[in-house]
Amino acid sequence: MEPNQINSRLFCLIFAFLSISGIDSSLGEYLYTTQWLEVPVDHFGFANNDTFKLRYLKNDTYATEPNAAAILFYTGNEGDIELFAQNTGFMWDAVSDRNNGLNAELIFAEHRYYGQSLPYGNKSYDSAKQLGYLSSEQALADFASILQEINPGNRRPVIAIGGSYGGMLAAWFRMKYPHMVLGAIAASAPVLQFKDITPCGVYNRILTSVFANAYSKDCSENIRKSWKILKTRAETDDGRAFLKRQFNLCANLTKHEDVDQLLDYLTEMYSNLAMANYPYEANFLAPLPANPVREFCWRFKGDNLNDTQLIQSLASAVIVYSNFTGRVKCLDINETATDRLGTRGWDFQACTEMVMPMCSNGVKDMFEPEDWDFKKYSDECFKKLGVRPRTEVEMITRYGGNQINTATNIVFSNGLLDPWSGAGVLRTPNNRVKIVIIPEGAHHIDLRAKNNNDPQSVIMARQIHLDTIKEWISQRYGA
């Protein structure tokens, strides 16, 4: 693991949704109207009375009895809300089933500072003075403002739905605004990825086990070996030229930072392959085959490779991720899969309140040893963005960490193939919070549209979501 933890690790959450997005989104499979609501830049104070227009998408095609219809409310995460609307097929499937569909309106609410919901337009990212109103609490208050607008008096039942960071927001929205939100489906929401709750190495251990179990154990072993071999090769001109050829890099590896960048690229790739390890071909920003980790590991097998063979084998496997279409001319390690989304926004969030400790030890995981070092993390944030986290525990103070025994009407779902699952809620704190474990699931696959290749556990998870939503609604109506 290379030092740029902010990038290499916390991007993962951003990518999380990309994993379910894909190029399909731009085709606009689902239709909605775009709405705007004027909201305060600062919901919790009055020193800054600026307002801005927040975007949300709406579809009421399937709200057959509008006054009685429920609202399925997607709590937007770190990206353009249209991507989420187009790629949360579960919500569309839930209402469009002619026989058994929910009588519900769909709302997809954009998270401030992403997509087109920019408080200060194209100056929103200029400095902390503009960007400083980017926080989860302000985002939740935006969502509450939308509900205040479209559902006055909370007459209609509202179900919050989200995946990844959006799943955290869905759960927190129910916890903090239970008068507005009847229940929440929080898919792959790592609400326990905070200090001293989930061990910092869990993410990388699960990630490692995904690679160890996809084809043969050689795969994770080879990855573990690769870091040192790559670094050694990168020490000489010849070695760097060799790496450039093998990986078909677009640019020469000239500076020390270039090599770091290659290692970061690989690190991010492993996360992304695991999160998006779906049993069917999916169009990502980089399109992937079905079961991409198995495809990768099949190419990276062998327990007896010498250094050169190992690099050659790794390079051939990387193509699964970098060039599945065969149309990419060369590998640009500076191009992350996430550039089209709110990378800068997420960096800021990760460097202010959303501090998620990560580490590796090289024994129980396939990465090089790196302890979690909050001070170092904070220093990197300051160097990169000019901000530091206020504390390491802000999110625990705000949302409770693992002390959520008063929570009700939340479904936490986690796929065991998802490295984030280790920080998900896997045991219910009480009988009003449901836990759904999806043994065959990667990152919030349950929020995707149904697919013929869906494993049985994914189909069941969606059914539980749907049944639970119906149960909450009928309880609310006293049925």
Next chain:
Amino acid sequence: MEPNQINSRLFCLIFAFLSISGIDSSLGEYLYTTQWLEVPVDHFGFANNDTFKLRYLKNDTYATEPNAAAILFYTGNEGDIELFAQNTGFMWDAVSDRNNGLNAELIFAEHRYYGQSLPYGNKSYDSAKQLGYLSSEQALADFASILQEINPGNRRPVIAIGGSYGGMLAAWFRMKYPHMVLGAIAASAPVLQFKDITPCGVYNRILTSVFANAYSKDCSENIRKSWKILKTRAETDDGRAFLKRQFNLCANLTKHEDVDQLLDYLTEMYSNLAMANYPYEANFLAPLPANPVREFCWRFKGDNLNDTQLIQSLASAVIVYSNFTGRVKCLDINETATDRLGTRGWDFQACTEMVMPMCSNGVKDMFEPEDWDFKKYSDECFKKLGVRPRTEVEMITRYGGNQINTATNIVFSNGLLDPWSGAGVLRTPNNRVKIVIIPEGAHHIDLRAKNNNDPQSVIMARQIHLDTIKEWISQRYGA
């Protein structure tokens, strides 16, 4: 009722605590250490990274097993926290009973912008730029920061306790931070005094009934008649001189505003007498006798008074409130009882998020008819403070209004002699929220120290509080 609704009505909440404070407070009956915690000015964003020192008071004399001790946490309201510490005798009584006392530490947390917890020192009130971080949400986040500091990992059970606005904060603290707050005693907390929940006239109706029932019905009838008579007299020079003599005013009534000020003074007096209508003498900022409303009404009796008699009789009754000690030389109608507390702060809160609709109709209450007019209210706010409420429903959006059926571990207590009781929670939303009605109680008398003249219903209320706190704590420990 005169137009300055902000003053005449919403002061009531400020006065609320004065009613239980009294001159005793300055004697320092109870002892504590003063602590300071550095907290962010803005907990929810990063545009302003200023910090300030928040004050809290601590007593652990009675925490006999410090590691197992509970924390009784007073959620400070709009005033100097020392006043609350000295005047919330219930908390001191709860721990100091040798046989049956709680093993608990006492904390009294100051509300930002009051007392000595001034984010920008003596500039804190200079403009909305400094004052704009005064909000209930920021105050709750301050309280959470204190708990994060003194109770890491939430190891010890915490009970929030507060009265009036402090009671609202205690309830909301439990609702918003249930992982930190095991339960809340919310005394006389008008959490339902918001748009379309409690009719705007209820406060004045209860107030009227207190005056109608204290001695004879003449009292409220005479008050109802008095407004027109006072105004008529005030139209002429002779009449104003007459009023000045009768009320022993310090200054002449020269301007129209002076007469308004007299009417506002009386309006505020009626609220204050009712809230502080305790069955024992108490030292207020203006000291009062036991049962002050009865004392007042005894002097303002008679169903057949002519106009002159009525004014004379009223003036003699006002002395109960204005000069019980006999040491006041003349009546200064510009001096409100609340000047020593955070009047300006509360005005700002009332004109930003804490909008509590009030009205009167002159038929079911003893005041002149005045509708609730949000626009007019907002205009007055702007004229007076340069700010307007963002919406009329902000507090409902934030805290749920009457839709609090997910709340647990809260006791809402209300005295039926308290005009604020009409906006209290009088029916439980579920079996985990307790309602305590105190038929013989004025404004949060149950938080006062025990007194030989306490009515039985007050003694019982305190016992319920104590038993409930013990029950929560033993449930938490699985007993």
